[in-house]
Amino acid sequence: MSLVDALGWVAAAVGIVLGLPQLVHLIRTRHTEGVSLLAWQALLVLNLSWGLHGVLIGQLNMIVTNAFGLATTVPILVLMCRSRGLSLLRVLAPAVVAAVVVIGADLAFGSIAFGAVVLIPGTAVNVAQSVELVRSPSVEGVSPLFLTLAVVNQLLWVSWAFLVPEPGTIIAASVAVFITAFNVLWWGLRRMGLRAFFPEPELTPVA
Template identity: 55%
Template sequence: MSGIAILGWLAALTATLLGVPQAVRLWRTRDTDGLSLVAWQFMLVLNLTWTSHGMLIGQLNMVLPNALAVTSTLPVLVLVSRDRGLQLWRVLLPPLAGTLLLIGVDLSLGSAVFGTISLVPAIGANAGQSVDLVRAPAVSGVSPVFLAWQLVNQSLWGTWALLVPDPGALICAVATGLVAVFNVAWWLARRFGLRALFATAS
């Protein structure tokens, strides 16, 4: 097995386990403070569309982690929906519609265009969490392991995509990696006493 293949499978392993820390924290505490529902809806879009993209380019290391990651993304959406009194079908409908749209783009316009347009859910998944980290009165529901793991995962995918090469994956990894850096830094700032900014009155 080549070094690139090993790197790809390492990225796959970290991607597969990405949502597990947050799902476990939610299951144990039922605390959703600071957790972004929108971010996890975008995560579901990413899991499903990158599974499809991996199939199209014949990369099993992209297919398996994203398909398996659904098993942690869905429980998070279910638990957050219950905690906030939301109907699950209303929570799942937008990401499923977005998934179908992006798969259509990948099939008709190719990898580079798909990767560029995939910046919307990719940045949305990270920036959605960024907004809640900045504005939420408390961030106790957010798993720091999840945030750090996300940064590691994007670094691995970006390196792999550069070496393969796959422009679609590289575009997304660089952009989302930068937002992941912000999320880790801001979570640390909040835990060390920084107050919520731009919070709306409840």
């Protein structure tokens, strides 16, 4: 196995377990404070889009990591919908439609166009979580291990993409590295006592 292949599979392995800490945290605490619904909707778009992009470019590591990613992303969305009294169908449907649009760009215009278009949900995942970390009265629902693994995951993918090379991944992962690093830093500041800016009303969990 070459260095490129090995790095790709390490990135895939991290991607597979990426959502598990957040899923376990939500199940254990029953708190969703500080967790962005929009971020997890966007992550569903990414799981679907990157998985099918992996099929198109023949990269099994992309297919595997995003197939397993769905096994954590969907349950997290289910838990958040239950906690916040939201319709699961109304939460999932926009993500599926967005994924169809992203894959359409990939099929019509190729990998570079895919990398540019997938930046939208890719940035939304991390920026939405950034906003939630900044504004939420509490960040109790956020798993720090998930935030840390998100940085590691993006660093691995961008390293792999430069070695392949794979322009779509280079574009998307390079931007994501900086935003995920900010999220880790801001979570740490909130836990150290930094107050919320422009705070949202506190969520009341649905029994």
